[in-house]
Amino acid sequence: MTRQVASTTALVLGFLVVMMLGGRLIRYFGIAAEGRLDISLLFTIIGYNLPYFLELILPLAFFIALMLVFGRLYVDQEMAVINASGVSRGxxxxxxxxxxxxxxxxxxxxxIVGKPWGVRSSETIWQQQALTSAFDLIRPNEFINSGNYHLYVGSLSDDNKQLQDVVLIQTEPQNKPAAVNQAPPELEAQLPIADLPKDIVAPTTRNNSSISTDTITLAKRAEQVETGDSGITQLDLFQGRRYEVGAGSLVYNQVSFERYRITLTEAPQEVVTEDNIETQAVGPLWQVATGNTQAGSVDALRAAQGELGYRFALPWLMIIAPMLAVPLAQVRPRQGRWLRLFPAILLFVSCALGIISLKNAVSKGNVSVWSYVWLILGFMVLALYLNWGTRIQHRLRVRAKSKALADNSSTGGQL
Structure with a gap:
C-alpha cells in the first residue's frame, strides 16, 4: 500500500506541477519572444522556481493520494476485510x-533551503538578463531605459562596451536621499543666485527638501567596467560634465570631470529587509528574528519571524495529511469515494491557507509567532477527534448503559 500511495502521489504531483507551471511557462515564452530573455535560460529559471511551487503542491498531492487510495479500499470493501483480519486503519x-x-x-x-536558494538564483538571473538586454538594445542616437537611468549614445563599438557622446539621465524619486556615487562636495560649484535675473530668484527660495532631483551627465565617451561581480554594473565616463537639477527649481549644481565612475546596478544587500526576506538563509533570519543583531528595524524583525514560522510550519502538513485522510476517506456503501474528496481537500487547504495568512499577520505584528504552533495543534486535535471521537463516544455510551444496568440489578436485589 505504501508503494501505491507513493506512485499516486507522484502522478498527482506531476499533474499539479504542469497545471501551475503552464501559465508561467507561457509568460516566459512571451518574454523570450520579445527579446528580453535568452531562450537558453528559460528552463534554468523554471528549474529555480520549481521549489517555490513544490513547497505547497507536495503536501496537497500527498493528501489527495491518501484520499484516493483509502477511498478505494472502502469502496471495494477491502478495508472491511482488512479490519476483520485484525488490522485496524490506524x-x-x-x-x-x-x-x-x-x-x-x-x-x-x-x-527551509530549496525555496530561498531558488528564488535568490532566479532573481540573479533576471537582473543579469535585464542588464544584458538593456545593453543589447543600445542603438545610436536613441534613448533606452534601465531602471531609473535613461541612456543616450551617439555611437558605440561592436561589443557595446565602448560608448561615444554619452548622455546619462538619472531620476531620483521624491524624498529619496542622494545617491552614494555623487561627486565630492569640494568639486561642485553652485551657480550664484546673484547672477540670476530678479524675476527667477524668488521661486528658488522655497524649501527644496521635498523636491525630486534629476542628475544629467554628459561625457565624450564611456566604458563598461569589468567588476568580476555579476551583481554590479559600472560605467567609466570620460571628459564630461555633471548637472544636478531640482524639479521646480532654477538653481542647479554642476561639476566637470576627466573620469567619473557610476554604478548602474548594485549587488543585493546583505542586510535583512522586508523586501529580501524570502531569499535569506535560515542563519541570518534567525539572528534577526531573535534580536541577536542590531541591523534591521522592527518591521524586519517581524517579517523574519513570520518567514521563519512559515518555513517551519509547512513540513507539519505532511503529518496532518494522513491524520485527516484516514477518517475522511471512510465512506458508506453506495456512496462512492468522490463524495468526501472535495470537502476533505477544502479542509486540508484551509490549513495551508491558515499558515500563509499567519505569515502576513505575523509580519504586520497583528498576532504572535506562536500562532503557528496553535494552528498546527488545532488541526492535529481535530484530526484526533475525527479518528477517535466516534469510538470514544461509543465506549462512553456502553459504559453508561452497563452502569445503569448494574444499578438497576442492585436495586432489584435489595427489594
Missing amino acids: KLARLMTPLILALFVGEAALS
Whole structure:
C-alpha cells in the first residue's frame, strides 16, 4: 500500500506541477519572444522556481493520494476485510511511517533551503538578463531605459562596451536621499543666485527638501567596467560634465570631470529587509528574528519571524495529511469515494491557507509567532477527534448503559 500511495502521489504531483507551471511557462515564452530573455535560460529559471511551487503542491498531492487510495479500499470493501483480519486503519497508517518521514524531510528541505536558494538564483538571473538586454538594445542616437537611468549614445563599438557622446539621465524619486556615487562636495560649484535675473530668484527660495532631483551627465565617451561581480554594473565616463537639477527649481549644481565612475546596478544587500526576506538563509533570519543583531528595524524583525514560522510550519502538513485522510476517506456503501474528496481537500487547504495568512499577520505584528504552533495543534486535535471521537463516544455510551444496568440489578436485589 505504501508503494501505491507513493506512485499516486507522484502522478498527482506531476499533474499539479504542469497545471501551475503552464501559465508561467507561457509568460516566459512571451518574454523570450520579445527579446528580453535568452531562450537558453528559460528552463534554468523554471528549474529555480520549481521549489517555490513544490513547497505547497507536495503536501496537497500527498493528501489527495491518501484520499484516493483509502477511498478505494472502502469502496471495494477491502478495508472491511482488512479490519476483520485484525488490522485496524490506524495500523495501516502507521505502516506508511517511512514514507511520511521521507516526505516530511523533503518538505522541510524545500521550505527551509530549496525555496530561498531558488528564488535568490532566479532573481540573479533576471537582473543579469535585464542588464544584458538593456545593453543589447543600445542603438545610436536613441534613448533606452534601465531602471531609473535613461541612456543616450551617439555611437558605440561592436561589443557595446565602448560608448561615444554619452548622455546619462538619472531620476531620483521624491524624498529619496542622494545617491552614494555623487561627486565630492569640494568639486561642485553652485551657480550664484546673484547672477540670476530678479524675476527667477524668488521661486528658488522655497524649501527644496521635498523636491525630486534629476542628475544629467554628459561625457565624450564611456566604458563598461569589468567588476568580476555579476551583481554590479559600472560605467567609466570620460571628459564630461555633471548637472544636478531640482524639479521646480532654477538653481542647479554642476561639476566637470576627466573620469567619473557610476554604478548602474548594485549587488543585493546583505542586510535583512522586508523586501529580501524570502531569499535569506535560515542563519541570518534567525539572528534577526531573535534580536541577536542590531541591523534591521522592527518591521524586519517581524517579517523574519513570520518567514521563519512559515518555513517551519509547512513540513507539519505532511503529518496532518494522513491524520485527516484516514477518517475522511471512510465512506458508506453506495456512496462512492468522490463524495468526501472535495470537502476533505477544502479542509486540508484551509490549513495551508491558515499558515500563509499567519505569515502576513505575523509580519504586520497583528498576532504572535506562536500562532503557528496553535494552528498546527488545532488541526492535529481535530484530526484526533475525527479518528477517535466516534469510538470514544461509543465506549462512553456502553459504559453508561452497563452502569445503569448494574444499578438497576442492585436495586432489584435489595427489594
